[in-house]
Amino acid sequence: MTLDAARRCIEGATITCFSGAGLSAPSGVGTFRDPTGGWWTKYDPMKMASPGGFHEDPDLVMDWYAERRRQIGHAEPNAAHRALAACPGMMQVTQNTDNLLQRAGCDNVIQVHGSIWADRCHARCGHVETIDLQDPPGLRPCPCGRASLRPDVVWFGEPLVQDVWNRAEAACTNCDVLLVVGTSAGVYPAAGLIGLAREHGAEILVINTNWSEASGMADIELIGSVDDVLPELLRPD
Template sequence: MTAETTIPDAAVAAVRDAEWVTVFTGAGMSAESGISTFRDADTGLWERFDPADLATPQAWARDPALVWGWYQWRARLVRDAEPNAGHHALADLASDRTVGVVTQNVDDLHERAGSHVVSHLHGSLFAPRCSNCGTPYHGVDADPDRAVEELRVEPPACPVCLSPVRPGVVWFGEALPEREWTRAESAVAGSDLMIVVGTSGIVYPAAALPERAVGRGVPVIEVNPEPSALSSTVTHRIAAPAAVGLPALLRAVRGA
């Protein structure tokens, strides 16, 4: 454990006693892998666009190729990134207890680190589907180099109804996928410890999940370098980034 990272003894005890841990992660979980948070300014081709203006059904209806190109660019960034020490610490924690991840992130870094992801609450960059019939699309969705060099990339056609394939993410104004929400609720309801990592705690209904755990008397540990909207609610707080705080917590739990 580094001298700068304080791990509360009670948090260590809570992890040691837990048999079923639900981990709830936000953008800060992936930031140290080089994945910018959604609201960070984009660069290069995309610096003049507001991400909030592209992540809407209205933007898709107006210019599908522009929206598809932006999401392909984001997917390219994720493909080039690697899971950080925080991702690996969570996967290691599952070696002697049940650990399920509920994430607001649309990347696949948890999976690549070896964690079991129970729910992608806001969808995934790697789960495109038909914009009309909803059929999952498993084809080659686009040339990743084009997504870096061109603003507009025409989306592929659905093999079932020939409609454009859309990104598999939840846009502003859309409801969370019912199946993913139900899975997240079940994971939180069954766990005896919750670890919240790198989330602002301001996006609902997702932010209600840690609040539910606290309401049930389940310990909730927050790992975040800055206070969040959940900081006054959680049981224990580790003031550190994911790639520092989670390995430090794991070492303390293992007595290293």
């Protein structure tokens, strides 16, 4: 499909953008599932991003998150983030925890997997601390005394925050077009939002650097770097 066909698809439409790690890759933020160097080619996700892994070696987990946090702390929004921010009516449902959409100026951002910019109590006492990504803290106890603090993100084996998930579902069931950007669509339940949007009549427009599981659900797919394709797609006439 051509860029012109994609532009016709979104013209006058209510759009929700569903994004993944590929959106932030041009900013220098590492992706997870890229076979040529994603995080999960180097680390076991169940050791680094699960309650069991944190229980087994919390210092290792926090050290790994410190590395990721420093990387994200030095990153800046790229042209794709800025193009989305120039569309203030567009809902943003993202799997990314890096807050680059917000830093670009996006409104209506729903982070289904949480934010790496904060730590919370592992026992869910309600305590949350915003942290400095340039100098991330290590393992430390929560003031409640019941557990350690850990990144305020959703790990493998953990449920999504229900209120956040409800808002994500609403954004995907009340759009004319679901713009799927930079995601392999391999992590559930988040990836299920694509099928949910389709069931409610939305057209699926996918932008990725290469074929992904989202390709099989696409009405239109544009292959290329998101920071090239997305600004061109969304530029005002």
